[in-house]
Amino acid sequence: MTIGIVMSKxxxxxxxxxxxxxxxxxKSGFDVILFVQQKExxxxxxxxxxxxxxxxxxxxxxxxxYVKVVIKLSFIPMRLHRFISLERKVNRSWxxxxxxxxxxxxxxxxxxxxxHFGFATMAIQSEHVARVINAKMAISCRGYDxxxxxxxxxxxxxxxxxxxxxxxxxxxxxxxxxxDNGMPKHSIYKIIFPAIDILNFERPNTTVTNSKLKFTTIAxxxxxxxxxxxxxxxxxIKQKGILFEYTIIGEGSELEPLKxxxxxxxxxHEVTFSGRVKxxxxxxxxxxxxxxxxxxxxxxxxxxxLEAQAMGLLCIVSDGGxxxxxxxxxxxGWVVEKRNAEALAxxxxxxxxxxAHEKELIVQSAIKRVKEDFNLKKQQDAFLKFYE
Numbered sequence: 001m002t003i004g005i006v007m008s009k010x011x012x013x014x015x016x017x018x019x020x021x022x023x024x025x026x027k028s029g030f031d032v033i034l035f036v037q038q039k040e041x042x043x044x045x046x047x048x049x050x051x052x053x054x055x056x057x058x059x060x061x062x063x064x065x066y067v068k069v070v071i072k073l074s075f076i077p078m079r080l081h082r083f084i085s086l087e088r089k090v091n092r093s094w095x096x097x098x099x100x101x102x103x104x105x106x107x108x109x110x111x112x113x114x115x116h117f118g119f120a121t122m123a124i125q126s127e128h129v130a131r132v133i134n135a136k137m138a139i140s141c142r143g144y145d146x147x148x149x150x151x152x153x154x155x156x157x158x159x160x161x162x163x164x165x166x167x168x169x170x171x172x173x174x175x176x177x178x179x180d181n182g183m184p185k186h187s188i189y190k191i192i193f194p195a196i197d198i199l200n201f202e203r204p205n206t207t208v209t210n211s212k213l214k215f216t217t218i219a220x221x222x223x224x225x226x227x228x229x230x231x232x233x234x235x236x237i238k239q240k241g242i243l244f245e246y247t248i249i250g251e252g253s254e255l256e257p258l259k260x261x262x263x264x265x266x267x268x269h270e271v272t273f274s275g276r277v278k279x280x281x282x283x284x285x286x287x288x289x290x291x292x293x294x295x296x297x298x299x300x301x302x303x304x305x306l307e308a309q310a311m312g313l314l315c316i317v318s319d320g321g322x323x324x325x326x327x328x329x330x331x332x333g334w335v336v337e338k339r340n341a342e343a344l345a346x347x348x349x350x351x352x353x354x355x356a357h358e359k360e361l362i363v364q365s366a367i368k369r370v371k372e373d374f375n376l377k378k379q380q381d382a383f384l385k386f387y388e
Contacts, residue, residue, distance in 0.1 A: 002031040003387060004112035004135065006122050009036050010043035017194055017303065017379075018118065022046050024380030030387075035107050049106045069105045079108055079132050086128040090159060100125050107133065114138055114387055116168075120145035120157060127163045138386070140168040143300030143321060146177035148224060157182055168386065170194055171301045171322030190386050193325075195379035196306050198371055203312035203363075204287045213244040213352060216289040216313075218282065218304040219296070221252030221273075226295040226318060228261055232341035233295070235265040237348055247289075249274045249282060286311050291351060296320045297338055306374050309333065309366035314351055314359060316344070332366035 003025055011018035022045045025032050032046040039050050052069050055062040073080050080101070087097040101108070107115065107129050115130040116138040117123040123139050130137035139160065150156055161182055167189040169175050175191060183189075215234070219225040227248065234246055248258075248271070255273065262271045277285065286292070292308035298321035299305075305326050308315050315333035317323040327333035336347045351359075 001029075001114070001387065002033060002112045004033045004035055004107065004110065004115045005118060006035045006107070006115065006126070007118045008122065009038045010034060010040045010048060012040070019045060020195070020197065020376045020380065021383055024376070024383065028380075028384055033110065033112060035110070049110060051104075051106050052102055066102075069102055072105055072109050073101070076109055083108060083128055083132045086131065096125070104129050111135075116140070120160065121149050123160050123164075124156060127159045130165075131163060136165040137163055138166045138168060139164050140170070141174050141178050141300075142170055143174070143224075143298060146174060146181055146300070147298045147321065150181050155182060161187065166190065166386065168192055171325050173322040173325065174300050177321075190382070192379060192382040192386065193374060194301050194303050194306065195374045195376045196303060196310060196370070198310060198375055201283065201286075201307045201310035203310075203367060210245075210288070210290060211243075213242065214288055214290045215244055215246040215293055215348075216249065216285060216291075216308075217247075217293050217295075218249045219294070220250050221248070221254040221258060223254060224297050226297050226320070226338065227254070227258055229339060229341045229344065230293055230295045231258070231261050231265055231267060231271065233344035233348065234270065235267060236342060236345035238267065238270065240349065242349070242352070244270060245272065246270055247272045247274055247285065249277050249285065251276050283311075286313060289313055291316060291348065293344075293348075294318070294323060295336070295338070295344055296323065299323050299326075301326055305333075306370055310370045312363045312367055314362065315366065316347055316351060318344075327366075328369070330362075332362065332369050 022032050026046065034046055034048045036048060037051045039048055052065050055065065083101065084097055087100060104126050111133065112135050115135045118140055120139045120141050161184055165188065167178065167183065167187055169178060169189055169191045170193060172191065175189065217227065217230065219227065221227065234244070262268055286308060292313040292315045294302055294305050294317045296318055301322040305315055305317060305323065309332060315327055317327050317333060317335055318338035319335050320338040324335045327335055329335040334347055334351060336344050
C-alpha cells in the first residue's frame, strides 16, 4: 500500500510527529510519497514530489514551467478530463480550475492508495484530487485549521467534508470544532493524540537551583497564544515581590505589540524574546526552567506542553481548546481559566509555594502519563490501523 502525504514542505528535524509517522509506516511495509510545494535537500526519509513552481516575476521561467506541466498532463488525459468535470460541477471558474490543475499536477500524475493532507487547509482547492486518482482521502484537523482559518473564511470546508473518506483529529476538542465547522455527524474519524520522542525529552539527572524563578513558553507570537494575558499575570506577581525571568521561545507577527506590552507592564528586565531556537537548544533551556506556562486562548493539543511534562517541569496551562486533555488538573499540572490574568497569577504563586514533595508528586505523575500515553510507538500503531 502507498500512502501519499501532502504538506507545504518536508518536515524539519524538530517536527518529530511527521518524521516518525513516515518512519513507522515504512517499517510496517508501506510505501510513502511526500507531496510538497517546496523541497528541503536534507530530507531523505521518503520519496518527495514537488508541485510546479510559480515564478511571479520571471515570465520566461514561468512559461518553461507551464510547458513541463502540459507535457506531464498529456499522459493522463482521462484524469485531467475527470478533474475538470468535477471542478465544473461545483461551479468553479475556469481561471480557478486551471490554477488547481497546475498546482495539483504533481499529485494528479501519481498513484497512491491513500492521499492524506497533513492539515485540513492544505486540502482546499484539492478536494477532488484523491477521487480522480482513485485514492481514499484523509485529512488531519489541527488548531489552526478549525480555530483560526474559518474566522476569515465562512463554510470553507463544505466541499472538503463531501469528499473526505476519513478524518484524523488530534484531540476531543478538535472533534467538537470540526463539527462546529460543518463536519457531518456520520463522518468516519479517528482521534490520534500527538506524541513525542520520549528519549529526547528525559528529565535532567541534575537539579538546577536558580537564583530567580525561571518561566518559559514556546509559542508562535500570535494573538491566540494568550501571551498578553501571561505578561499581565507576571506583572501581578512582580508587584508581589517575586523575582523571576520569563523566556518566550518563538517568532511571529505579534513581536512588536508584545514588546510594547512588556515595556508598559514594567517587565523589561524580566522578559526575554528568544526568537526561533534550534531544537537541541530548546531542550537545554527547558532543563533550566522551573515552571512551563502555556496560557493560550486555544490549542489543538500542543506538543510543547507534552515535552515540558516529559522533562519534569511544573506545567500551568489554560483551559483553552485541547490543553485540558493534555494536562490533568492537579494531577499532572494545573489548568486555569483562560483570559483571566489574575487567576493565572494566583495559580503561579500557589504552585511555586508548594512543598518539594507536592511538586515531585505532580512531576512524576506527568512523566509517567506522557511515557505511557503519548509515545511514538503508540501513535505509529494507531496510524497503521487508521489506514486499514
